[in-house]
Amino acid sequence: MSQPSISSKRRLLTMFTIVSFLIFALIARLGWIQIVRGEKYKELANAQQTRDIPIPAKRGIIYDRNGKELAISISSSTVWVKPKEIENAKETAAKLANILQLPFDKLEKDISNSKYGLVRIARWIEDDVAAAIRKENLKGVLIAEDNKRFFPYGNFATYILGHTTDDNRGAYGIEREYEKYLSGLPGRWIKSTDSAGRQLDSSVEKYYPPENGLSVVLTTDEVIQHFAEKAVQNALEVNKAKRVTAIVMDVKTGDILAMAAKPDYDPNQPRLPLDEEMQLQMEAMSDEEKLDTWFSMWRNPIVNDTYEPGSTFKLITTAVVLEEGIATPDSHFFSPGTISVGGRTLKCWRYYNPHGDQTLTQAVQNSCNVVFVQLGEKLGKDTFYSYLDAFGFNSTTGIDLPGERKSIMYSLPQVGPVELATMSFGQSISITPIQLISAVSAIVNDGILMKPRIVKELVDNEGNVVHRFEEQMVRQVISEKTSQEMREIMQSVIVEGSGKAAYIPGYAVGGKTGTAQKVIDGKYADGYYVSSFIGVAPMDDPKLAVLIIVDEPNGLSHFGSITAAPVAKEILEESLRYLEVKPKYTEEEAQQLVKAEITIPEVRQMTVTEGTKTLKDHKLQYEIEAQQEMGPNTIIVDMFPKPGARVPENSSVMLYAREKGEVGKVLVPDLTGKTIGDANKLLNALGLRLKITGNGVATSQYPEANSEVPLGTIISVEFKPN
Structure with missing residues (x-):
C-alpha cells in the first residue's frame, strides 16, 4: 500500500485545522449566546411570544365638599x-x-x-x-x-373641573392639575x-x-355653584354680554365655594361649542383656527386672564391710606371734577357735576376718581407698591388650578405721576379676578390674606383620607382696626352709595362697584366696558365674598351698579340662606317687611314725568338709568321689576329711559362682509334680531341697509364662505 504524499498530508492537516477552528468558533458563539447573552435573548423571546x-x-372621582359626584368614570x-x-x-x-x-x-x-x-x-x-x-x-x-370620563351635570363647574383628552388624561382644570393622583396605575x-x-x-x-386613581374632594359647594351658574347665565342674557364670570370665596379660609363663567362648554364634548352659531362658524375654520377657538373656549378667565378692575380697586387704595394714617374715614377732600397730573387732565366720572367737599367714606361711596388721585399722590409710589406686593398683586395666588397668570403692571422705575394716579383708581393695572377677591377678602378678614384653596382632600376607594390640604395663611397685610374701618366704609357703599342694588334686608352687605373701559389694540376703546361688583356679607361677621364681572355688556346699561351688583345680591342672598346664616333685621327693616305689598304698575312707553308720578301714586320709589340727559320727550323703555310683580311698599323700581325718537325706529346697518358674530353683535346693540342663512361672511340682507325699521325687527342675512 502506497504512503500518502507529503502534499496530501499538508492538505489533510490544513483541513483538520480549519474544521477544528470552525468547531471551536461555533462552541464559543454558542457559549456567548447561551451564557453571556442568554438573559437578553430570553427577554426578546418572551417579548416576541407575549x-x-x-x-x-379607573380615574378617581371628583367630589364637591359634601360628597356629590361631579366627575366620574x-x-x-x-x-x-x-x-x-x-x-x-x-x-x-x-x-x-x-x-x-x-x-x-x-x-x-x-x-x-x-x-x-x-x-x-x-x-x-x-x-x-x-x-x-x-x-x-x-x-x-x-x-x-x-x-370613560363622564361629567354627569354637563356644562356645570366646567372651569373648575376641566376635561380629559381622548386618552383619558387631564387636559384642563382639576383634571389636569391633579392628573398624577387621579390617573392611577x-x-x-x-x-x-x-x-x-x-x-x-x-x-x-x-x-x-x-390600580384606580385617588379621588379629589373640592372646596366647592355644588348648591352654591348652582346659584352662581344660574345667576351668571341670566346676567349674560339680560346684559347681552360677551362673558359673565362669578367667584364665591369663604372669607376666613380662602376656600373657593363657587366659580362660574358663561358662555362655557360641556366637558363631555369639549370640542363642540354649546352655541349653535359658533358651531356653524367652526365648520368653515381651518385646523389652526379651530385650535385657537378651542383654547380660547377652554381658558378659565378667573385665573388665566387679566382685566382692569376699575373702581373696585379703590378698596385697596383706601385700605392702604387708612393703614398708613394718611387719612381717616372722616377726613375731608374736595373734588372740582377734574385734576391735572403730569400735564394731563384726569376726570371723575361725574366731572360735569362735581362731588365737591366729601369725606373719605363719601368718596368711596361716590367712587370719585379725583379724590383717589390725591390719595395716590400722598401715598407715593414706593409705599403704594409695597402694599401691592403685600396684597399679592405682584405674584400669583398659588391656587391649585393650571395656568394662573400674574398681574400686568408697571415696574416701579416706570411709574410716574400719571401712572400712579390712574393705578390709584383701578386703571393702568391689569389683574386676575382671583387676585382681587383674595385681596378684598383679606381687607375684611381682619387684614389676614389667605391662600385660595379649591381642593380639600385626596381620598382612596374606601373613602379614607390619603392627604388633606390645610388652610394656609399667607401674611397679615393690614391691622384689625383698618379692617374694621373698611368694613364700615364698604357697608356704607351699599346703604348710601352706588351699590344699593346689592342691598339684602337682614344681612349687612358691603361692597364696591366698578366700571372700566377696555383696552383694545393698546388704547381705551369707546363703547367697550368691563362692569364689576365685589360684595361681602355679613359685614358684622364676614363669611362670603362674591366677585361679579360682566364683560362688554350691551344691554340698557354698562355700569357695574346696574349690571353686576344685582347678580351678586342674588348669589349672596341664596347662599347665606342655604348656609343657614340667620338674618338680623334692623327695626326699620322689620317694619319694611311687614308693609303692605304693592303691585307694580305699567309705566313703559310713558314719559319719565308721567311714569315717576304713577309710581309715586302707588307708594313706590324709583331710580332712573338714562343714556343721555333727559328732556320732556324722554320715555321709559324698560323697568325692573316688571309690571305685575308684587313688592313691599316703598320698594325701588329701576327705570331705563331713552329719548322718544330713539324708541320708535332705527336704521338698518350695512352688514356686507361681516361675520355672523359681528353682525349679531351690531344688530343686538341696535335692538334688532338676526336670522342666519348659510355660513361665512354676509353677502346680502333684507331689509336693506339704511332702511328704517321698528325695534325688534328680524334682519334676514345670507352668509357665504369668503
Whole structure:
C-alpha cells in the first residue's frame, strides 16, 4: 500500500485545522449566546411570544365638599385586533365596519398592518355593540375593559373641573392639575403566543388588575355653584354680554365655594361649542383656527386672564391710606371734577357735576376718581407698591388650578405721576379676578390674606383620607382696626352709595362697584366696558365674598351698579340662606317687611314725568338709568321689576329711559362682509334680531341697509364662505 504524499498530508492537516477552528468558533458563539447573552435573548423571546394588552386604570372621582359626584368614570369597552391572527382581513374588516359604523377602508388597512402586534380599532363602545362583536366570534379580535370620563351635570363647574383628552388624561382644570393622583396605575392582560401571534394552547393567561386613581374632594359647594351658574347665565342674557364670570370665596379660609363663567362648554364634548352659531362658524375654520377657538373656549378667565378692575380697586387704595394714617374715614377732600397730573387732565366720572367737599367714606361711596388721585399722590409710589406686593398683586395666588397668570403692571422705575394716579383708581393695572377677591377678602378678614384653596382632600376607594390640604395663611397685610374701618366704609357703599342694588334686608352687605373701559389694540376703546361688583356679607361677621364681572355688556346699561351688583345680591342672598346664616333685621327693616305689598304698575312707553308720578301714586320709589340727559320727550323703555310683580311698599323700581325718537325706529346697518358674530353683535346693540342663512361672511340682507325699521325687527342675512 502506497504512503500518502507529503502534499496530501499538508492538505489533510490544513483541513483538520480549519474544521477544528470552525468547531471551536461555533462552541464559543454558542457559549456567548447561551451564557453571556442568554438573559437578553430570553427577554426578546418572551417579548416576541407575549401579547401585553393594557387595561386602563379607573380615574378617581371628583367630589364637591359634601360628597356629590361631579366627575366620574364609567365602565366601557375597547376593541383591539391582532393582525397576525386574522386570516381574512377583508371579511373581518367588513363585519367590524358594519357593527361599529366605521369606514371599511381604514379598518382593512389597520387590520392588515402586521407591523404592530396589537392595534386599537374602537374605544368606548356601547355594551350592545360589544355583545354584537362577541357574537361574531372573530378570530384575532379582542374586547378589553376600558373606562370613560363622564361629567354627569354637563356644562356645570366646567372651569373648575376641566376635561380629559381622548386618552383619558387631564387636559384642563382639576383634571389636569391633579392628573398624577387621579390617573392611577394601568393593569395588564398578558397572553403567550407563537411567532405568528397565535395563542398557545398550553399558555397561562395573567391578568394584573389596574390600580384606580385617588379621588379629589373640592372646596366647592355644588348648591352654591348652582346659584352662581344660574345667576351668571341670566346676567349674560339680560346684559347681552360677551362673558359673565362669578367667584364665591369663604372669607376666613380662602376656600373657593363657587366659580362660574358663561358662555362655557360641556366637558363631555369639549370640542363642540354649546352655541349653535359658533358651531356653524367652526365648520368653515381651518385646523389652526379651530385650535385657537378651542383654547380660547377652554381658558378659565378667573385665573388665566387679566382685566382692569376699575373702581373696585379703590378698596385697596383706601385700605392702604387708612393703614398708613394718611387719612381717616372722616377726613375731608374736595373734588372740582377734574385734576391735572403730569400735564394731563384726569376726570371723575361725574366731572360735569362735581362731588365737591366729601369725606373719605363719601368718596368711596361716590367712587370719585379725583379724590383717589390725591390719595395716590400722598401715598407715593414706593409705599403704594409695597402694599401691592403685600396684597399679592405682584405674584400669583398659588391656587391649585393650571395656568394662573400674574398681574400686568408697571415696574416701579416706570411709574410716574400719571401712572400712579390712574393705578390709584383701578386703571393702568391689569389683574386676575382671583387676585382681587383674595385681596378684598383679606381687607375684611381682619387684614389676614389667605391662600385660595379649591381642593380639600385626596381620598382612596374606601373613602379614607390619603392627604388633606390645610388652610394656609399667607401674611397679615393690614391691622384689625383698618379692617374694621373698611368694613364700615364698604357697608356704607351699599346703604348710601352706588351699590344699593346689592342691598339684602337682614344681612349687612358691603361692597364696591366698578366700571372700566377696555383696552383694545393698546388704547381705551369707546363703547367697550368691563362692569364689576365685589360684595361681602355679613359685614358684622364676614363669611362670603362674591366677585361679579360682566364683560362688554350691551344691554340698557354698562355700569357695574346696574349690571353686576344685582347678580351678586342674588348669589349672596341664596347662599347665606342655604348656609343657614340667620338674618338680623334692623327695626326699620322689620317694619319694611311687614308693609303692605304693592303691585307694580305699567309705566313703559310713558314719559319719565308721567311714569315717576304713577309710581309715586302707588307708594313706590324709583331710580332712573338714562343714556343721555333727559328732556320732556324722554320715555321709559324698560323697568325692573316688571309690571305685575308684587313688592313691599316703598320698594325701588329701576327705570331705563331713552329719548322718544330713539324708541320708535332705527336704521338698518350695512352688514356686507361681516361675520355672523359681528353682525349679531351690531344688530343686538341696535335692538334688532338676526336670522342666519348659510355660513361665512354676509353677502346680502333684507331689509336693506339704511332702511328704517321698528325695534325688534328680524334682519334676514345670507352668509357665504369668503
